[in-house]
Amino acid sequence: MTxxxxxxxxxxxxxxxxxxxxxxLRVIYLLMCSLMAFTAWSSILQHQGDWEPYRAMxxxxxxxxxxxxxxxxxxxxxxxxxxxxxIFYKTLxxxxxxxxxxxxxxxxxxxxxxxxxxxLAAPAFALVVPxxxxxxxxxxxxxxxxxxxxxxxxxxxLHAD
Numbered sequence: 001m002t003x004x005x006x007x008x009x010x011x012x013x014x015x016x017x018x019x020x021x022x023x024x025l026r027v028i029y030l031l032m033c034s035l036m037a038f039t040a041w042s043s044i045l046q047h048q049g050d051w052e053p054y055r056a057m058x059x060x061x062x063x064x065x066x067x068x069x070x071x072x073x074x075x076x077x078x079x080x081x082x083x084x085x086x087i088f089y090k091t092l093x094x095x096x097x098x099x100x101x102x103x104x105x106x107x108x109x110x111x112x113x114x115x116x117x118x119x120l121a122a123p124a125f126a127l128v129v130p131x132x133x134x135x136x137x138x139x140x141x142x143x144x145x146x147x148x149x150x151x152x153x154x155x156x157x158l159h160a161d
Contacts, residue, residue, distance in 0.1 A: 014077060015137070017130040022076050024128035028083055029072030037066025077133065083125065084134070090122030 014022055040063035065082050072079035098116040101107040107116060 015133055017077060017133050021128055021130050025076040025080070025083065026073055028125055028128070029069040029076065029079070032066050032069035032082075032086065033073070035066075036062050037069065040066055077130075077137075080129070080134065081138070083129065087122050087126050087129070090119040091126075094119050094122070 040059050043059050044063055065085060068079065068082050072082060094116065097112055098107060098119070101110055101112055102116075107113055
């Protein structure tokens with residue numbers, strides 16, 4: 001693979017997604033798996049006593065999507081919803097939790113400060129998401145199926161009359 005082909009879309013391979021985007025997605029999956037899954041599963045396996053329910057839910061979600069990211073190493077485009085989930089919830093958290101604290105001058109030293117620094121990478125990850133692919137594969141395909149199904153129902157109803 002040459003440097004030029006690494007940055008050029010090849011429709012026959014990976015549905016036109018650039019190899020550099022595939023490589024970046026694999027790095028994101030590797031980070032999710034090595035950091036998030038390892039930390040979450042360690043917390044689950046070493047925990048003793050009763051869980052605080054919301055903390056347990058968060059740790060279980062992190063363990064699940066961190067573990068699913070293993071599949072993303074093999075199938076980076078098929079597992080893209082896992083990356084989209086991660087980007088969405090972390091960016092949402094930054095907007096509704098961290099930003100108001102920062103704006104009020106209360107983020108530094110708060111319990112949200114550490115997560116803020118960890119979550120700040122999520123919006124940057126959005127830069128490597130192949131948004132054209134997301135639109136084609138997850139949005140338009142669903143819309144086309146709905147439209148085609150409605151057309152079939154209409155044609156069936158017209159022929160029944």
